[in-house]
Amino acid sequence: MKVFAPCFECTFSSNPRFESQLVDYFDDGVAFATCSVGHKFAVIVQTQKFEILLNSGAAALLEGFTLEACASFSAALERFYEFFIRISARSRKISTDLFDEMFKTMAQQSERQFGAFLMLYLLEFNEPYKENPKIRTFRNKVIHKGEIPQNDKSAEFCSWVYDEINKVYQKMLEKGDNFSLREATMEMIVSRRKNIPNGMSVATASEAGIFPLSHKDQKSSFSEALEDFRKSREMLRRTVIDPFPVGRHDHSEQK
Ligand SMILES: [Zn+2]
Numbered sequence: 001m002k003v004f005a006p007c008f009e010c011t012f013s014s015n016p017r018f019e020s021q022l023v024d025y026f027d028d029g030v031a032f033a034t035c036s037v038g039h040k041f042a043v044i045v046q047t048q049k050f051e052i053l054l055n056s057g058a059a060a061l062l063e064g065f066t067l068e069a070c071a072s073f074s075a076a077l078e079r080f081y082e083f084f085i086r087i088s089a090r091s092r093k094i095s096t097d098l099f100d101e102m103f104k105t106m107a108q109q110s111e112r113q114f115g116a117f118l119m120l121y122l123l124e125f126n127e128p129y130k131e132n133p134k135i136r137t138f139r140n141k142v143i144h145k146g147e148i149p150q151n152d153k154s155a156e157f158c159s160w161v162y163d164e165i166n167k168v169y170q171k172m173l174e175k176g177d178n179f180s181l182r183e184a185t186m187e188m189i190v191s192r193r194k195n196i197p198n199g200m201s202v203a204t205a206s207e208a209g210i211f212p213l214s215h216k217d218q219k220s221s222f223s224e225a226l227e228d229f230r231k232s233r234e235m236l237r238r239t240v241i242d243p244f245p246v247g248r249h250d251h252s253e254q255k
Contacts, residue, residue, distance in 0.1 A: 066154035
């Protein structure tokens with residue numbers, strides 16, 4: 001995945017200059033960059049794991065990689081369930097350490113996580129969660145049997161997942177402060193910061209994602225969200241003034 005990484009030291013110097021790169025980041029949600037002057041800095045991606053996976057899937061879908069799009073959306077849904085149970089546990093005053101200790105016993109088994117989600121959803125909203133059965137059937141064909149879906153089928157699957165996440169997330173927003181969504185973001189930043197060497201300058205960046213939690217502007221339809229995502233990616237590409245156009249971006253600054 002790539003994040004937009006302008007050098008703030010250059011931008012806000014007495015002789016300001018603007019350059020920016022699209023820098024790779026991976027599972028730890030941190031990108032490391034060096035500008036052409038030599039400033040080294042880190043960018044913390046202020047985006048939950050399920051959002052990152054949705055963005056990755058949406059990018060794959062736009063490029064015509066249908067299997068990859070479905071795999072990413074499928075993983076995004078599972079990580080969204082995890083996000084929900086984490087947030088719900090927090091709203092019940094369960095500490096992160098305690099939650100992490102419990103989560104170890106379900107981390108490798110998505111069915112256990114889904115079970116926890118079903119129960120917590122019932123407790124939060126006083127109604128049973130109704131799963132869209134088409135998601136499971138389609139996912140089994142694609143993820144477990146390796147069937148490569150056609151473009152329209154792939155887009156349809158992604159829209160089911162998007163609708164599912166959006167439906168639950170809007171209910172979470174309705175409950176407002178109970179879910180401490182702002183705290184969840186702060187905690188994510190603190191945890192990602194641990195991956196950055198002491199003394200390195202740090203910026204945070206939120207992606208113009210397909211389902212941006214930070215902007216509270218989730219589109220109600222997937223096709224609308226995908227179109228917005230496509231436009232924002234194009235705009236971002238035009239904004240980049242890359243000092244290393246042949247690619248000297250790496251993720252090795254932390255080593
Ligand atoms: Zn610089």
